[in-house]
Amino acid sequence: MTDSIGVAVIDGHTLTRYGLANLVGSAADIRIVGECGSAAEAAGLVAATEPDVVVLDVALPDGDGMRVARELRDRYPHLGIVLLTSDTEDDVLFRALETGVSAFVCKTAPNAEVLAAIRHAAVAAESFTATGLALALGRRATLHAGLVLSPREREVLFLLADGLSVPAIARSMYVSPSTAKTYVARLYEKLGACNRAQAIMAGLRLGLIEQHLSAPAA
Structure with missing residues (x-):
């Protein structure tokens, strides 16, 4: 037919x-x-x-x-x-x-x-x-509602998604490398991640970085 x-x-x-x-x-x-x-x-x-x-x-x-x-x-x-x-x-x-x-x-x-x-x-x-x-x-909304990132932690997540290393994150945020490492460690703990890839995947799953990744470059 x-x-x-x-x-x-x-x-x-x-x-x-x-x-x-x-x-x-x-x-x-x-x-x-x-x-x-x-x-x-x-x-x-x-x-x-x-x-x-x-x-x-x-x-x-x-x-x-x-x-x-x-x-x-x-x-x-x-x-x-x-x-x-x-x-x-x-x-x-x-x-x-x-x-x-x-x-x-x-x-x-x-x-x-x-x-x-x-x-x-x-x-x-x-x-x-x-x-x-x-x-x-x-499920995503429930997880997102129960997860609160500080402005610094959210910034770190965005910078990780942009591919920055810890030293580069420290320079971007005008903090010491040890402070940047602390921010990254706290972020990983909140997201249940062990590395950058897992943190980014968690951020995507929870809808935390979708707008950041889709936004046009300035």
Whole structure:
């Protein structure tokens, strides 16, 4: 049928692609137009098949599925993009939301949920949906409400996110290196982090540095 939803599948697991093909085959309004198993093939597949929706694995054998999703979104603003994942941690969900995909679905989700995500992506490509999103947002709000950073600690978090070293942070804040180390240590303790990367991830998860990272440079 000409008005059915054309779906391209990008997943490194042959069995997953086979399962999706069988699932889609059970729906009269959806059809598979192409498939591939790697990030390297993704752009060519989408250009050749012109799907309405791409179903994409987060963890591809040769690359980051979310990076592929971001590139596809930049190139095709109205393309429906459904991300499949085995990792349902809040961090991954929020990263998917920020990537601009249409839907985020766990690989263990019921068949009806996968089909619903494809249909949603076909008609509302720029609107994000995910089971558990409201709960994840609630958890983030609760954590954020219970965490109070001092102005100095917030400044340190921003500087860490900008890639500054401890000596550079000390110079930027006009304090001694030992004082800067103390600020960093206190920040790590509050965020439950052991290093810069963990602190930045915690800051992103809690919504503490999203505006800072997205703000244009002065």
